[in-house]
Amino acid sequence: MSKPMTKTQLVAALAEKMGTDKKSAALVHDKGTLFGLRTNGRIESILMSLPPHVQWQYNHSPEVDSDEDKLLQTLKKPQEWI
Numbered sequence: 001m002s003k004p005m006t007k008t009q010l011v012a013a014l015a016e017k018m019g020t021d022k023k024s025a026a027l028v029h030d031k032g033t034l035f036g037l038r039t040n041g042r043i044e045s046i047l048m049s050l051p052p053h054v055q056w057q058y059n060h061s062p063e064v065d066s067d068e069d070k071l072l073q074t075l076k077k078p079q080e081w082i
Contacts, residue, residue: 011025011026012025044058044059
């Protein structure tokens with residue numbers, strides 16, 4: 001049986017999984033956001049509780065024809081690529 005992860009190990013693993021730095025991952029962990037995500041809470045409500053520099057906007061709509069808009073349109077229509 002493996003030992004439980006320390007907070008430092010958990011934050012490092014979370015940062016890697018999120019593709020972000022450890023400071024941002026620590027904010028997610030410390031704000032209780034991880035708990036909310038693990039318990040199938042409403043994602044928009046959970047992410048709204050993050051600090052302002054995380055840059056989560058509720059019901060965000062990108063500018064029409066921007067790179068972000070094109071990406072979202074692609075992701076909304078899954079394709080068989082192979």
